[in-house]
Amino acid sequence: MRLKDKVAIVTGAGAGIGRGIAERFAAEGAAVVLAEVDPSTGESAARAIQGGGGKALFIATDVSSETQVQAMVEKTLSRYGKIDVLCNNAAVLFFREETRAHELKNEIWERTLAVNLRGYWLTSKYVIPSMLRQKSGSIIFVASPTGIFGFTNLTAYSTSKGGVLGLMRAMAVDYAPEHIRVNAIIPGTIDTPMNAVELSDPAMRSRYAEIAPARRLGTPQDLGGVAVFLASEDSDYCVGGIFTVDGGLTAV
Numbered sequence: 375m376r377l378k379d380k381v382a383i384v385t386g387a388g389a390g391i392g393r394g395i396a397e398r399f400a401a402e403g404a405a406v407v408l409a410e411v412d413p414s415t416g417e418s419a420a421r422a423i424q425g426g427g428g429k430a431l432f433i434a435t436d437v438s439s440e441t442q443v444q445a446m447v448e449k450t451l452s453r454y455g456k457i458d459v460l461c462n463n464a465a466v467l468f469f470r471e472e473t474r475a476h477e478l479k480n481e482i483w484e485r486t487l488a489v490n491l492r493g494y495w496l497t498s499k500y501v502i503p504s505m506l507r508q509k510s511g512s513i514i515f516v517a518s519p520t521g522i523f524g525f526t527n528l529t530a531y532s533t534s535k536g537g538v539l540g541l542m543r544a545m546a547v548d549y550a551p552e553h554i555r556v557n558a559i560i561p562g563t564i565d566t567p568m569n570a571v572e573l574s575d576p577a578m579r580s581r582y583a584e585i586a587p588a589r590r591l592g593t594p595q596d597l598g599g600v601a602v603f604l605a606s607e608d609s610d611y612c613v614g615g616i617f618t619v620d621g622g623l624t625a626v
C-alpha cells in the first residue's frame with residue numbers, strides 16, 4: 375500500500391478520470407474525499423470504495439464556489455485532521471456550445487473558466503495552508519493536450535487548460551521550498567462521460583483510437599499509476615512536471 379495513512383481530496387471524483395483516481399488512491403490505503411458536484415455519482419462512487427473496504431467520504435462541492443470549497447476543506451480537516459494530496463480534476467467541456475472565439479457565448483466562456491481554472495485555484499488556495507503547517511503535500515493538476523496544442527472549436531476549454539499549466543508552474547516554484555510539490559498529468563483521449571457523445575459515434579471512436587500510437591482509447595484506470603506516483607514520496611523530487619498518459623498522442 376503506497377498511500378497508507380494519507381488523506382487525499384479528488385475533485386470531480388463521481389465519474390471518469392476522477393473516479394478512477396479516487397478508487398486507486400483508496401486501494402493504495404488513502405482516505406479519499408470525493409469533492410463532486412453531482413450528489414448521485416459522488417455518493418455511489420464513495421459507497422463503491424467503502425464496499426471494497428476503502429476509506430471514502432463524499433462531500434457535495436461545486437469547485438467554482440468559494441464557500442463550498444472552503445466548507446469542503448474544513449469538513450475534510452475536521453474528519454481527518456490533515457490533507458496530504460489534492461488532485462484537481464473536476465472540469466467541464468461544453469462540446470456543442472464550443473466555437474471559434476468571436477462566436478462563443480459569454481456564459482460558456484465564464485462557466486468553463488470558473489470550473490476548470492478558478493476551481494483549481496480555489497481548492498489549492500484553501501488546501502495549501504494545512505500543507506504549509508505540516509510542511510508537506512502533493513498537488514496534482516489534471517491538465518489536457520488542449521492547453522499546449524491548438525484544437526479547432528475549443529476556445530474556452532483550451533484557454534482554461536492553458537491556464538491550468540500556468541497556475542501549476544507558478545505554484546510549483548512558489549511552494550517547492552516548503553516541500554509542497556505541484557505537478558500536472560496530461561491524459562490523451564480517455565473513455566469517460568465527458569467524451570460520451572463524441573465517442574458514441576463508432577467512426578469517431580475508432581478515429582480517436584487510431585490517432586494514438588497505442589491504437590486504443592485510454593481508460594480512467596490508465597491514469598491511476600501516475601497519480602499514485604505523484605501522490606507518494608516516490609515523486610519527492612518532481613516539481614512542476616508534466617506527465618503525459620496518452621498512448622503516445624503528443625509524441626507524434
Ligand SMILES: NC(=O)c1ccc[n+]([C@@H]2O[C@H](COP(=O)([O-])OP(=O)(O)OC[C@H]3O[C@@H](n4cnc5c(N)ncnc54)[C@H](O)[C@@H]3O)[C@@H](O)[C@H]2O)c1
Nearest residue numbers: 386388389390391411436437464465518563564566567568
Ligand atoms: N476524458 C478525456 O479524454 C480527457 C482528456 C484530457 C483531459 N481531461 C481532463 O481530465 C479531467 C477529468 O475529465 P473526465 O473525462 O473524467 O470528465 P467527466 O465529465 O467524465 O467527469 C468530470 C467529473 O467532474 C464533475 N464536475 C463537473 N463540474 C464540477 C464542479 N463544478 N465541481 C465539482 N465537480 C464537478 C462531474 O460531475 C464529473 O463527475 C478534466 O480535468 C478533463 O479536462 C480529460
